[in-house]
Amino acid sequence: MEPIEEQSRNNLFLIDNTANPAPLGLCAFGMTTILLSLHNVGITGGLNSPIISMALLYGGLAQVIVGLMEWKKNNTFGMVTFGSFGIFWISFAAILMLPTTGLAAAATPVDLSAFLSVWGGLLIVGLFICSLKMHRLLQVTFALLILLVVLLVAANLTGIHLVHTLAGVTGIVTGILALYLGIGTVINEVYGSRVLPV
Numbered sequence: 089m090e091p092i093e094e095q096s097r098n099n100l101f102l103i104d105n106t107a108n109p110a111p112l113g114l115c116a117f118g119m120t121t122i123l124l125s126l127h128n129v130g131i132t133g134g135l136n137s138p139i140i141s142m143a144l145l146y147g148g149l150a151q152v153i154v155g156l157m158e159w160k161k162n163n164t165f166g167m168v169t170f171g172s173f174g175i176f177w178i179s180f181a182a183i184l185m186l187p188t189t190g191l192a193a194a195a196t197p198v199d200l201s202a203f204l205s206v207w208g209g210l211l212i213v214g215l216f217i218c219s220l221k222m223h224r225l226l227q228v229t230f231a232l233l234i235l236l237v238v239l240l241v242a243a244n245l246t247g248i249h250l251v252h253t254l255a256g257v258t259g260i261v262t263g264i265l266a267l268y269l270g271i272g273t274v275i276n277e278v279y280g281s282r283v284l285p286v
Contacts, residue, residue, distance in 0.1 A: 104161060108277070113154035113170035114270030118263040120147030120177055125259025128240075128252055140181050147177035165218055172211055179203075197244040204244070208237025225269060225286065232262040 120142050126132045127139060155171025183203070186192040195203070216230040239255035242248075272286035 106157070106161070108273065109154040109157035109161070109170075110166055111270040111273045113151050113158075113166070113173075114266045114273070116146045116150040116154070117170075117173055118265070118267030118270060121259050121263035121266065125256045125263060128256030128259060130253065130256070135184050140184055143177040143181040143184075148174050148181065149178070150174070151177065165215075169215055176207055197247070201241045201244045204237050204241050208234060208241070212237060223286070225265065229262060229265045229269065232258060232265065236262055 123132075123142050124139055127135065132139075151170045151174030153174075155167050155169075155174055158166030158170060183195050183200075187194040212230065212233055216227070216234060219227045219230045236255060236258045239251055239258055243252035243255050268284075269286050272284035275283050276286065
C-alpha cells in the first residue's frame, strides 16, 4: 500500500487565480480590425506605420501571449483562436514589410486572396463551428468575420471598389463586436454583476 504522504503528493490540485486573458485578446483583435477596416473604407490613408505597428504588437504579439495564457488555462479553443489570429496579424504585417526590405516581392491581389482564403475558408469556418456551442454574440462575430474574408477575397480578385468598401464596413462592425465582448467582460468582472450582456 502506498504511504499517505506519497498519495497526497501525487494528487495535487492547483487553484488557478490568474486573470482571464480572453478580454485582452478580444480587444486586440477588435481594435486592430477596426483600424485596418477604417483604411479599407477609405477614412484613413494607405497601409501606414500605425496599421503595421498595431498589427505587429497589439493584434499580433498581444494575441500570441493571450493564446499561451489560454493554453495554461487548458482552453484549447482560446489557445487556437488567439494564437492563430496573433500569428495572422504578424504575417499580415510581414506581407507589407518584406517587399520594402528586398527579401520578397510584393503580394499580388491573387496572392492576398489565397492568403485570406486559407485563413477564412479553413481556420475561421472551423472556429465558427466551435462557436455554435457558445454564446450568440460570439457566433455573430465569427459569422461576420467569415463574411469579411469573403468580401476581401472578392475585392482583391475583382478590383471593385464598392466591394472593398463593404469589406471595410463589415470589418468595422466585426471589430466593434469583438471589442464589446472584451470590454463587456472586464466591466462585468469589475462590477461583479452582469452589467452588459456578453
